[in-house]
Amino acid sequence: MIITDQAYLRADGRKGIRNHIVVAYLVECAHHVAREIVYPYRERGVHLIGFGGCYPNDYAARMMRTLCTHPNIGGVILLSLGCESFNRNSLREAIAASGRPVETLVIQQNGGTRKTIEQGRKLMDDMLAKVAQVPRAPLHINEFIVGTVCGGSDATSGITANPGIGRAFDRLVEQKAGCIFEETGELIGCEDIMTARAATPALAGILRDSVTKAAKYYAVLGHGSFAPGNAEGGLSTIEEKSMGAYAKSGASRISGLLKPGDIPPRGGLYLLDVVPDGEVRFGFPNINDNAEIAELIACGSHVILFSTGRGSVVGSAISPVIKVCANPETYRRMSEDMDVDAGKILEGRASLDEVGREILELSLAVARGAPTKSEELGHQEFVLTYKSFEPIGPSCLPSV
Amino acid sequence: MHDPKLLLLDPADNVLVAIQTLEAGDTLTVAGERVNVPTRLTLGHKLAARAIRAGERILKYRVPIGSATRDIAAGEHVHLHNMKSDYIQTFTLESGQTFSTKHDHH
Numbered sequence: 001m002i003i004t005d006q007a008y009l010r011a012d013g014r015k016g017i018r019n020h021i022v023v024a025y026l027v028e029c030a031h032h033v034a035r036e037i038v039y040p041y042r043e044r045g046v047h048l049i050g051f052g053g054c055y056p057n058d059y060a061a062r063m064m065r066t067l068c069t070h071p072n073i074g075g076v077i078l079l080s081l082g083c084e085s086f087n088r089n090s091l092r093e094a095i096a097a098s099g100r101p102v103e104t105l106v107i108q109q110n111g112g113t114r115k116t117i118e119q120g121r122k123l124m125d126d127m128l129a130k131v132a133q134v135p136r137a138p139l140h141i142n143e144f145i146v147g148t149v150c151g152g153s154d155a156t157s158g159i160t161a162n163p164g165i166g167r168a169f170d171r172l173v174e175q176k177a178g179c180i181f182e183e184t185g186e187l188i189g190c191e192d193i194m195t196a197r198a199a200t201p202a203l204a205g206i207l208r209d210s211v212t213k214a215a216k217y218y219a220v221l222g223h224g225s226f227a228p229g230n231a232e233g234g235l236s237t238i239e240e241k242s243m244g245a246y247a248k249s250g251a252s253r254i255s256g257l258l259k260p261g262d263i264p265p266r267g268g269l270y271l272l273d274v275v276p277d278g279e280v281r282f283g284f285p286n287i288n289d290n291a292e293i294a295e296l297i298a299c300g301s302h303v304i305l306f307s308t309g310r311g312s313v314v315g316s317a318i319s320p321v322i323k324v325c326a327n328p329e330t331y332r333r334m335s336e337d338m339d340v341d342a343g344k345i346l347e348g349r350a351s352l353d354e355v356g357r358e359i360l361e362l363s364l365a366v367a368r369g370a371p372t373k374s375e376e377l378g379h380q381e382f383v384l385t386y387k388s389f390e391p392i393g394p395s396c397l398p399s400v
Numbered sequence: 401m402h403d404p405k406l407l408l409l410d411p412a413d414n415v416l417v418a419i420q421t422l423e424a425g426d427t428l429t430v431a432g433e434r435v436n437v438p439t440r441l442t443l444g445h446k447l448a449a450r451a452i453r454a455g456e457r458i459l460k461y462r463v464p465i466g467s468a469t470r471d472i473a474a475g476e477h478v479h480l481h482n483m484k485s486d487y488i489q490t491f492t493l494e495s496g497q498t499f500s501t502k503h504d505h506h
Contacts, residue, residue, distance in 0.1 A: 155417060155444025158461070159409070188487050189463065215487055224488035234418075234444035236458075236478070237485035240465035309444070329421070329443065346419045346443065 001175060004368040007139035008074065011099020015139045016071035017302045017367045018045065020318060021127055023077045023120070024068060025050035026091075027084035033105075033113055034079040037120035042378065046124065047317040049294075049382045056085040059260065059276075059387040065094045066261040066298040068102075072318050074131035075101040077123055079116075082108030101130050139367065142176035142267050146363060147296030147304050147319075148248045149182060151289035154233020154309030154327055158244020160355070161307035161326035161342040166250035167356025168305065168363065169269065173252040176267030180258065180299055181249040182292060184214035184275050185225035185285060189239030190246040194271075197254045202395040206257050207271060214275040214285070221284060229310045233327075248307060256397040259389045260295040265397055272299060282386040290314055290381040293321065303363050313337045315374025317382040320366050323373060324359060339373050403428040406447060410462040415446040415478050417460075428475065435475030446478040458483050 007015040023046065025034040031050055038048045049067060051060045068076045068091065076095050080088045088104055095102040103123045110116045148165050150157055169179045187194060191211045198204035218224050224238040235241045255268030264270050274295055275285045286292045293304055293316045301319055306312065309326040311334045325331040328343030335341070340359055344350045350358075366372055402408060405428065406416035416430065418441055426437040431450055441447075446460070452472040457464040466483045476482070480490055 155446070159407070159417065159419075159444075189465065193463065218488055223491055224485070226488075226490055228491065231480060231490060232442075234442065234446065234479070236446070236480055236483055237466040237490055238488050239463070239485060240460060243461045243463050243465060327443065 001141045002138045003141055003144060003364050005138040006136045006369070008071070009135045009137035010071055010074075012069070014071040015137055015143055016073070017139065017369070018072040018320065019074045019131055019134060020045045020047050020072055021075045021077070021124070021131055022047050022049050022068060022073055022317065023079060024064060025079040026086035026088055027054050027081050028052035029081040029084065030079040030107060033107055033116050033120070036117045037077065037079070037124060040121065041124055041128070042380070044128065047380050049317050049384070050079070051086060051384045053386060054084045056087070057386050057388070059389055060384055061087065061091070062261045063294065063298050063384055064091055067294070067318060068095050069098040069100065070297060070318055071300070072302065073100065074134055075127045077120060077127065078102065078104040079120070080104060080106045082106045101127055103127070141172070144172070144367060145178040145180065145264060145300045145302050146172060147180040147182070147299065147301030148307070149289060149292050149296060149304060150245050150248065150307040151314070152308040152310035152312040153230055153235065153241060153244060155235050155244070156233070156326040156343060156346065157307055157309040158247055159326070160345045161309070161324040162244050162247035163352055164340070164342045164345070164355035164359055165248045165305050165307055165324060167353060168359035169248070169250035170252055171356070171360050173250070173267065173269050178264035178267055178300070179269045180264065180272050180296055180301060181269070182272035182274050182296060183225060183245065183286070184210045184271070184273055185218050186238070186242050186245040187211050188215050188224070189242045194246065194249075194254070197252075199253055199255050199400050200395070200398045203254065203256065203398055206396055207254065210257060210271065210273045210275070213277070217275050217280055217285060220280045233309055257392060258299055258396070259392050260387075261298045262392060263300040272296060276387045277390040278388060281388060285387070287385055288383065290316065290383045291385060294382060294384055303366055305359060305363065311337070313374070313379065314381045315372065315377070315379025317380045320372045321374050321379070322359070322362055322366060337373055337377065401432045402430055402449070406430070408449060409460060412462045413459045414449050414452055414456070415458055415460050416449045418443050418445050418447065430475035433474060439477075441477060448472045448474050448476050448478050450474050452478075
């Protein structure tokens with residue numbers, strides 16, 4: 001099935017559903033200048049991303065590379081202070097190699113704040129004109145990648161929005177789209193039922209190990225992936241939250257395990273392992289929901305399905321976020337922020353299958369250009385912190 | 401045999417889920433018996449579908465989601481005051497920063 005014939009065809013052959021430009025700061029010291037360059041263009045598809053740290057980190061470098069060459073991105077302006085550790089030249093080379101226009105501004109070489117902002121805005125006018133010329137092409141559903149995350153969960157999440165997303169995922173996987181679920185720390189307690197769905201026995205072992213790693217990691221930190229609002233919303237334990245979160249994965253066979261920045265090699269359902277490898281080093285695996293969204297986008301997600309019960313309002317830089325509201329009372333309070341009212345299942349106004357179909361249809365409409373609520377409201381949250389990962393092995397992506 | 405405001409997600413479960421907010425003073429049917437709701441409970445909270453003994457696993461979606469820390473009567477609210485995780489202790493604003501209590505699950 002062809003979703004749209006108006007996808008944006010990049011020089012590297014990948015196809016996007018948005019035609020954004022990112023301004024990326026490479027250390028917090030360049031953040032203000034980057035933000036000032038973006039500000040007048042913030043409603044014209046120019047997004048701000050960046051990495052705040054001054055110390056080098058392979059994970060952050062890989063994340064920035066995969067995000068700057070994401071199919072929804074047409075061009076990039078890099079903002080460097082000049083003395084930070086981030087390797088701006090190798091990032092620039094990777095972006096240029098993908099055929100995208102890229103410019104680098106180094107504040108220390110450029111005469112400071114005011115001159116760099118002026119020059120950045122000048123470059124932006126040229127880049128907008130260049131990016132508008134990108135050719136269009138059909139996007140087949142087997143080239144479409146969707147990620148899912150939950151945030152601000154309550155006890156309705158696991159009954160309405162999450163299984164609704166699971167149904168949408170099942171339909172997408174049937175049609176060979178790539179579907180990614182994540183947060184192994186929120187699969188604690190689901191090991192047995194999840195590993196039974198693995199494509200191969202070796203992958204089953206890898207999936208189980210990823211959850212064991214997460215349980216150990218969170219135990220060392222002394223704090224599960226569980227916020228006080230989860231308990232107020234009726235969730236008592238991490239296992240209970242996990243079962244709800246797990247429902248987002250639907251019922252399809254699990255085709256592989258990814259780590260942040262790995263792109264699904266073909267259609268199917270994939271688990272994204274977000275918990276760092278090795279000893280606990282840099283703190284919580286993901287400091288908030290947007291850190292998880294950034295990782296799903298780094299794995300190529302064109303669209304994010306975000307389930308919420310308590311009522312999250314976030315969107316994201318780069319890829320549109322569709323908010324599926326689990327709780328009918330939250331929906332009535334915050335409908336301007338919500339794309340789908342999945343809580344109507346609890347009030348007998350729709351079945352789970354109907355909500356699943358609604359989520360699927362909306363995902364396709366967003367791929368054809370329809371704006372999400374968070375896009376309309378200007379949400380472009382982004383956060384990237386220090387982590388460390390070992391590369392995945394061949395058994396993580398079996399070719400069966 | 402259960403009140404329509406309460407959802408039994410799986411026949412094997414020993415908890416029911418409130419699918420609308422329950423007000424203090426409401427009377428509900430649980431396992432054929434009338435029970436009173438002592439305090440307001442927003443939708444999503446759990447009630448015991450039957451009597452649960454201390455140490456018994458709490459089952460929801462047919463999967464253990466923790467263990468009872470004391471005996472729980474049919475119709476009683478099931479939450480942090482009478483159940484706990486078998487993995488990582490739950491943090492709440494009231495409890496403050498908790499230390500971890502680790503239990504081997506397997």
